[in-house]
Amino acid sequence: MRRPALLPLTATLASAALLLAACSGTAGDDASGAPDASGDAGAATPSAGGTLVYASGDAEPTCLDPHVGGNYPQALLASQFLEPLVGRDADGTITPWLATEWTTSDDGLTWDFTLAERTFTDGTAFDAEAVKANVEHLKDPATGSSTGYLALAKVDSVEVVDAQHARFHLSEPDAALLESLSQPWTAMESPTGIARGTDANCLAPVGTGPFVVTGSTPQQQVDLVRNDDYVRPDGTAEPALLDGITWRFLPDAATRYAALISGEVQVIDNPQPDTIAAADADSSLGVEHIDAPRPGSVNRIELNSGQAPFDDLAVREAFIRAADPEPGIETLFAGVTERSFSPLASVEPLAYSDPDLFTTDVEAANALLDQAGWTTRDADGVRTKDGNRLTVRMPVSTNQSVAAEQSLFEQIQANVAGVGFELVLEPMDLGAWYTALGNKEYEAVSAPYTKVGPDVLRILYHSDGTVPAPSGYFANHAFVRDAELDAWLDEAASTQDDDRRAELVQQAQQRVLEGFYILPLYDQQNHFLVRGATGVDVLHTVSTPTFVDASLTS
């Protein structure tokens, strides 16, 4: 922070503040959220107990049960009180969690899970019946599950072998089953809790996790307290250090950072890149930065190859050659992330990069467009062909796109304008954004997709992904329809052979990159800033934070 620079502002406002201080009486003293900020991370000592305040910039989940719908804000919260059957470590290896071991049949259609001995926080036992109930809950249309429902699409049924053994019957082999089961959206909930009905379960789902939901204030916070009987994945009974977590919703990034610096909260997510850089650069602020890029797809701009002008490979390549996002990524993200050249997130072990395809070359772009018949330019300098302008509509979801990203799009807009593209950025709310996508009113779009493992490629680039769900949603925004690619992705999804899978995944990525369907930008940003707490860790499934070993520092 540049304090000197703020002095004029401070001076102007100081008098008003004095007045207010007088009005608010002892405001300064009882400001529960504004303790002395001189705390220095180096000298801080962790202490047991206390309530950590987490400030989330993501939308407030309208239902805390991640089985219902299934979005990232739900995953963030659910990671605190629900546990999945399996976990995943930093290098992508699946690890035991609520399931201690598992085997699969040769045909890949039957999976046997041995379950750990756990009890839900409402006293219900975790057993095979519970697993069966959870899978059925996810697959019940009345639940309205979206993410979990898709993840378990190939699971036909769960058979209760005995209390500690559950058998999954699949309709077809699923190479991504374990990865799917490691996600918070398929985590295990108490059947007793589920039986209360959707409305009650949404308010306080019951799991086996380190914390328990005790209540929530809409638009303000969700209150979590420690589960004293918590048993860790390795079987040791060791509850969390914190007494509880106050999970608050602060939509504004600048306010979130201010609250962190003023000590009102200890952890924030979705920080602005410039504040991350400032925190990294100035150790006296005592801010710890956790960089936990999400798995699944990378952040990229998808070009709609299903309609003009991007149905022409040359036009797509021209766009990508002219976009030149790298200088912007460097300055806007202030070094907190790097340019990506892959369809997959860098945390995915099977991610394949090809930087050579994405070198900026304005001349080549111009030549490609000339070749493609976009030879004339109108008064605005926009290329035209047969009377049509080379217009690219790009709906931008203001709820999903941070300021830096929108600025980057503006830079791309300026860059591609140089070769004759008219890139129209259309900021809109989430509802309108999905509607625009559903109506195919876009030529380019940025729609990150979070899913554990390379199976995300199948969702995003398989031609099945161009068929809309009842809501009109479809995941294959680039409208890639390539029979060979489909075949590779299908085989990758079902093969039991890890090497073959890796090979197929790489082939598929290569095909997507070479087809210039996408302009990869950078990993899906997922940063946490921590101040006044230690021991905050991140799960390696969908990179949600865990506070099981966290404690406040004083």
Next chain:
Amino acid sequence: MLTPAPVRDAEPVLAVADLRVSFRSLEVLRGLDLRVHAGECLAVVGPSGAGKSVLARSLLGLAGEGGAPARVAAATLRIAGRDLRGARERDWRRVRGRHVGLVLQDALGSLDPLRTVHAEVAETLHTSGRPAARGSAPVGERVRDALARAGLPEPDVVARQRPGALSGGMRQRALIASAIVAEPPLLVLDEPTTALDATVAADVLALLGRLRDAGTALLLVTHDLGAVARIADRVVVLADGRAVEEGPTARVLTEPHHAVTRGLLAALPRGPKPPPAPVIGTDVLLAGHGLRRTYPLPGRGPRGARTAVDGVAVTVRRGEALGIVGESGSGKSTLTRLLLAAERPDEGTVELDRAPWSDLPEARRRARRARIRLVPQDVLASMDPRRDVRRILRDAGASNPVALLARVHLGPEVADRMPRSLSGGQRQRVAIARALAADPELLVLDEPVSALDVAVQAGILDLLREVQDAGTALVLVSHDLAVVRRLCDRVLVLSEGRVVEEGAVETVWAQPRSEVTRALLAAASPVGGRGGR
């Protein structure tokens, strides 16, 4: 009618010598000497802009009211024995109300419309020390007493009311009550009767006379020489910030020395209509028969109604000047509106040139409206503020505005002025010019001179005479009998919506038959005199 001269050797209540007041570079008062003794009334008269109001305010240390900071200097400035030269605001506050009271012209504006009369009158008691501690009666009683002394009937009722609920005369009395409640030895009155009806004004003057007789020193600032003649013991004539003449009232009014004084007196309307007698046709130009107009009172349902005009018959002959006089609320304005067909009578009809007039639909009247024109009371309000004089005249049908202006003795340069920037007399002339634009046969004038200075008034009356001599009939609505006598051939006296007297002006003047007429005559300016002395 003058009280015996008070004892002169006592210390005067007000003593002023070489009073100078200036705003920025403009000196408004340039060395003024005044003395007022207890029980004496000194009138300060003079033409507009002489500095009369500034003088009144300066005597309470309020010369700076109205924005521009004022510089006040005096060789002597003593009120009730206190030297107020260079007095600070705090010193003045102790003097105001307790030792000198102020009564302004606009009683409606001078009383806070949001507060009760009691609160307003009692204010002086609350500001000039603690009333109870002064060993006098409690506040309520003193307010009551002041209201009673100011001649208000039912002071207890009035005290609970707000100024908006009072009539003009009652408001003025309430304002006087608020100035005398603390019984100050000196009362400064700035045009206290200008806005009032003649009869009401006469009552207020009588009240002031009683106060003077009770020992209060009065300083009366006015341009109304009639008021001066009634109660002033001495007169100071102010012109251009200086006293040009001073002396006992009788002497100043009868043997004026200074030109300004003579001018003021000469301008007073007095005497009968000067010859030659106008040519009056025999045919009736405008006639109203059995006119009746009732207004519903809001919120009182169908039963509550006020009859403003009650069975009035009126005729105007070609070339004739008819005066309609009466007190406020006598139905003058309503009758005017009925004659103009601005509204429809409930009963009776008005005929113009023996053809139906009030019974016609407005669309069919429009073409004939050029024959009868109104000069309304509030002349400024009747002119579109966004249009200059030229366009105003053209709107009224004038083909040559400059010639029309010449007819009302205004120069061509007035054509380009906006109504707001004109003086009161100029506006009145423009209004008359506008009414004459379409060469009407009848001009209806609603109080054409009541808001004007006497000098300006005289000019307007001369102009109206010219208009009549040119053949246009006049209907002059006024509360001032002297004005009517000066201009009209016939007069109609209204009271409570009925005609109480009608006849040739001089006949009515000499032998008034009704009480109402007699009261109006009594209130009419005594300077003019009934006999036209």
Next chain:
Amino acid sequence: MRRALRGFTPGAWVALAVVVVMLVMVVAPGLIAPGDPTAIAPREAFEPPSLAHPFGTDESGRDVWTRVVHGAVSSLGVGLQATVIGVALAMVLGFAAGLGPRWLDAGIARVVEVLYALPTMVLALLLVTVRGPGLAASVLAVGLATAPGYARILRSRVRGVATSGYVAAARLDGLAPARVLTRHIAPNALWPLVAVLTLGIGQAVVWVAGLSFLGLGALPPSPEWGAMLNAGRVYLTTAWWLTVGPGLAITVTAAALTALGRAFGRVGVA
């Protein structure tokens, strides 16, 4: 107008000067800032104010000064459009209510009340969901939101003028109702709106800026001030100067227009 100017205080003259400068920015922004407001230079992003960049550079290395100058068109444009929409609607409502029969007056009073009861932000949110992104919805929302205020002023003005002495005089002069309306009522009822309009444009600029906070503002890369202010706001702790340029532009313009409107109101026909 000449008469109006004579009544101006020094403050009003300053305001007038500011507005004149703003008008130059609108008409010929290139005269004041010859650069390209959308030209990016990512490597020169976040430069603090200097001689070369009086307001610094923004997150994409664009010169903030150039953007502020070139943004005058859209910012003042939206203010003007919104006000015109508001006044147009208000004129219909105000004249109908002021001259129409009682039932119409009462009906319009309800409409005005409903418009009052829907705060600007709510209207804007709804309109954006209906009309899609861009300034059009914001402009319309601000226009609709300001209409009831204007309508109320206009209604009472129309009432006042219709019962004024000069309208009565014009009627007695035999002027037809339609002529009375066009010659006297309309000009006199609308004249005070000049003051209100001037003031309203300033307020509308601020409103539209406020809407950009909810992402309801101008489309990028338009250098509309509100959008710039909101874009710069997120860098307040690390690059405070991003908001200084547009912030000053908005407040100075709106304050000048407000002051000018009030000056018009004072010297105008009160």
Next chain:
Amino acid sequence: MSGSGVRAAAGWVLRTLGRALTVVVVTATVVFLALRLAGGDPVEAVLGGPGSQAGPEAVAAARAQYGLDLPLWQQYLVQLRNVLTLDLGDSYARRVPVSDLLTAQLPATAVLALTSLALAWVIALAVAVLATTARGRLGRAAARVLRGGELVASVLPHFWLGAVLIVVFASTLHWFPATSTPGSPASLVLPTVTLAVPLAGFLGQLVRDSLEEAESAPFATTARARGASPTRVLGRHTLRHAVLPAVSLSGWAFGSLLSGAVVVEVLFGRPGLGRLLVDATLVRDVPVVVGAVVVVALAYVVLTVVVEALELALDPRRRAGDALVAAA
């Protein structure tokens, strides 16, 4: 009270109820139509928000549960009935009764709006009085500064002012928290100031204008001529006249406060109606948006009633008795 008085009071109550009903029905209709014409399927709100990939059975189930399979006009009638019975229905997204949601969110916004309104009035009155009564060269200079301050304050965008206040007073000076903590008055300070300052600037200009006018009115001169001190003239006479025009413009202030509340609640992360409205609009949670707007509209009607009462209290001329005499 006399018989006619009772009748008048009953008439007033009926009129007010009629007004409330009209405003509520019209706003509810406008909002319903706007949202349903906006595109974006409300059923997605039920299924976890836009972009749902729920299966066809899930969609059908949700539609049936919330009556979204009915024709639009029937949905409208249901919505209208819900509004008129003040039942308001259930939130699509949150699956709780809208009335519960609004009951929980209304106090936060009401407290914020009312404290801001109070603060704005305090500032406006203080500044107007200081600027009007300032004497001497220094005083007049200060008055000029205050006037300029008022002007600038009245045109400050809420979101910018709030952001600056957060940076200065929360992250730099650590005087006040930037975010809301339930039950902490300190966390109300910055949002209140953010809302109050522009409103204070606006009110201040109005109050000062009419105060200057009242101070130069004849009744003020008369009061001074009675020996009243400047304080007394102000307190007993002119201030009352000065606040009247600003009180009459409360409808405007209401809009400003509510619109500001939307911004402030999002910016400071406070719960409240404004933020609820924004979120519900984004996901097309029609019952919540309609309910919130209806509550806002009702609040407006209540406000106008309060303002009318206040005007009557401040200005006795408006009372029936005086009006009769004045009109006669």
